[in-house]
Amino acid sequence: MTPTIAQRPGVAVAGSIVQRQPLLFRRLWIDQPTLVLVEAGYKVLHGAAGTFRVEAGQAVALAGGQAFDVTNYLGAAPAYRARWLAWERGLLEQWRAPAGARPRPVVPLGAVVPAFAEAFTALTQALDDPALPDAVVGHRALEMLVWLEGAGSLLLAETQLAPRVRRLLAGDPAREWRSPEVAAQFAMSEASLRRHLAAEDSSLSEILLDVRMSTALTLLQSTAQPVTRIAGEVGYQSPSQFAVRFRRRFGCSPTDIRRDHPRGGASVKMAGIANSVVRPC
Template identity: 30%
Template sequence: MDEFTKSISNFFEQSLQSFDPNGKTGIGEHGLISCGNRVQIRHVPFDSPCIILVLSGQKIMIEKGQDIICNTGNALTVPSPGSYDLRNEPDRRSGRYRALVIPFEVTDIEHLLRLHQLQPHHRQVAPQILHFNIQADLANAIRHYLTPSSDDHLIRHRLLELLLILLRQDERLMTYSLCQPSWSQKVRSIFATDLAKKWEIVEVCQRLAISESTLRRNLKREQTGFRDLLVEQRLSAALMLLLQTSQSITQIAYDCGYLSVSRFSSNFSKRFGLPPTELRISLNESEQKMTVCEQS
């Protein structure tokens, strides 16, 4: 890693002061993924597009059978909705993997296209994971974005600046604007507003202004169901909380709608192939290797 890249990584380390000893931070406008071992996770859901900047180590994402490798100091953008296999490799010298995750919305890309009168040139190309080298203008934009502010409008303006620079580097980012939310994604977005709530399909249909029969038919067309989506959203959120925060497993279970920690642990194990306690321990151990496997 050259001196310029080192200076970028050092800035990120100094800017994110909310880490605990294991290097985790809460989920807000951005989050930090940190682990001290090789972590492999299958079928990780991405409900919103995001920017992933690797601060230490290496991230490998698999798309259509091909490995997309992102080394320290580089970035990826990931479209949504989607589900990807990924692997996080710790840096050999520091012994840790760290990556900054910055979520954004499809509407952010749409706004930039309207504002700058741009048109996607790749309408026949499906949105895909994109790789970016961190150059001076992009590094400065990320520094700007990470500068603390209580002004939500200012934060969004900085995010749009960041996305515009990425778009200038690779026009294929425009295709993210072509991703329209599926019915599954719309339902999961509602669940995400309160994972602990006892959701009923009637209330969700009211929020979506759609009949129950129509929603069930649309979800069946997408090969899923109302209860399946609720379980998946809760477990996916729990996975992210385990990866990004130091909240206790008991608190995560309750926050994600489980009254029984044992039932949460059982469902988590069936979904990802190991109990949450083992995942949490593995994330904090420097030499252990682990694989999180989806159980079909």
């Protein structure tokens, strides 16, 4: 499987990941409601909602606006492989959860049936097919939400400001965002913006840096773009400065993400999960 990303603006974005060494990614933000289907190896997520292990052939649904420590393990496979899907705001506004349904931040779906995987594949292909109109692609994206609804998965509404700011900045991570224009987007003053974000233990500069690094990680995992191009796409003209910021955020270099074998590792233990040699990242 070749790492890829396919997107239909206003509908969804989907991608695949191939990782040939185990890496630990700390405090990864899930900005949009996301579905992950593991195909080889296994994934461990640890966050406020608990610790979840997703085996090959299983899927998990994650509400947007939350962070996890994520480790992708190879297990007995030569590489960790997974596919992911994130629904965009425009599509979600067309979907309504059943009356009386209770939101859940994480929903392990267990082993998926073949029809589920086939619907996932059909949507991914549709996202990248210019011959298909948005309405058709949208129906296929809604179909995946129906699958999750049937499994009891619901998506949380955003109640805090920081996730909404993240979503705004993620639309153009290379842009030099300034507090006056961001505050104006939310019809508030700069002082109110700073105060609200501080109350959520955040700041505009912290959010922008994390958005840039998280976007870079996605591009490193799910595309074959050169590191220098990815640096530019997240606002860094200097690849060396980008590498320094990336290592500071994740604990490893951008090239480590695509390395076939680890350069040594560290034994880590996450919330009762058995020790395994994992390179912190």
